[in-house]
Amino acid sequence: DRPAPPDAFDLTPVGLIESDFPDKFGIPRQPGLASAARASLVLLPPFDDPLTVRGLDAFSHLWLTFVFHQSPERWAPLVRPPRLGGNAKVGVFASRSTHRPNRLGLSLVELVDIDTKRGVRLTLRGADLVSGTPVLDLKPYLPWAESRPEARAGFAPEAPPTLPVSLSPAAEAVLERREDGVSLRALIRQVLAQDPRPAYRRDVEERVYGVRLRDVDVRFQAHPDATGGTRLEVVEI
Ligand code: SAM
Known part of the structure; x- marks a missing residue:
């Protein structure tokens, strides 16, 4: 007789995210949709030994496994993906919902820099994570094994449509005064x-x-735009 598999696992975060997103609201719903979004993954002891990332700089992209720590632990078998307008329901395992058993998330991000001067800090681009997100694991992305452009993608077959965005003169003036105004x-x-x-x-x-x-x-x-669609205007920063 084989021993029964364990029915629970203890997982320890290996790092924490510091990102451009202090809140959940507004974060793009998948990684890569806002390439200007900056984030750092700061490894925690004892994982912050530079040896843990030796060789990682040869990879351009990483998978992050993390916990949706700001989502409730309760979950339901059906969820309403925003992509379907917020009414139609699909199975939780047919979605990327944050309300899921174990609250595990998976994001593919670009690795921009690795700093090992004090501990380990990875600079990332395009992350869809709120600041403070606990990261359970990171591993290199292998395009030859993991890229499948021909794959069927159900109710989310392509990137979501985008809206035109304009900024008021007052908002532009604020940006002009900032060192990071362009980004x-x-x-x-x-x-x-x-x-x-x-x-x-x-x-x-x-x-x-x-x-x-x-x-x-x-x-x-x-605001309604000239073609009957919608445009968004930044009124104030
Ligand atoms: N790419 C990941 C995945 O598929 O597992 C995340 C997809 S999920 C739909 C993306 C949303 O998760 C973001 O729009 C943001 O609002 C939310 N989010 C990001 N970090 C979170 C966290 N730590 N806890 C709860 N929600 C989070």
Whole structure:
């Protein structure tokens, strides 16, 4: 008789994320949609030994396994993906929902830099993670094994459509005074182009929404555009 497999596992974070996203609201729903989004993965002791990342600099992309620590532990067999408008339901395992058993997340991110001067800090691009996210594991991405452009992707067959985004003169003036103005402008545009408004509020046009990016609060509003679609305007930073 073989011993029964363990029915629970203890997992220890190997690192923590510091990102441009202080809050969940506004974060793109998959990695790579906002290439201007900066993040660091800071390894925790005893994993912060530079030996753990020896050879990693030869890889351009990484898989991160992490915990959706800001999601509730409760889960349900059906979820409502925002991609389906927030009404239609699919099975939790047919989705990338954050409300799932074990709350495990998986993101493919670009590795920009590795700093081992004090501990280990990896600079990442395109992460879809809130600041403070605990990372359980990281490993190199192997394009020859893991890229399948011909794969069927159910209700999310391609990247979501984007909205045009403009900035008010007042918002532009704030960006001009900032050292990181160029990259912050790119981040704001990329994040808002994904239309972070909740699906069920999209008809309310006068409402001003706020999304926190880096150290700023970006206030924006939706307007009808010339073609009957929607555009977003940053009214204030
Ligand atoms: N790429 C990952 C995956 O498929 O497992 C994440 C997909 S999930 C739909 C992306 C959303 O997770 C983001 O839009 C953000 O709002 C949310 N999120 C990011 N970090 C989180 C965290 N630590 N806890 C809870 N939600 C988080």
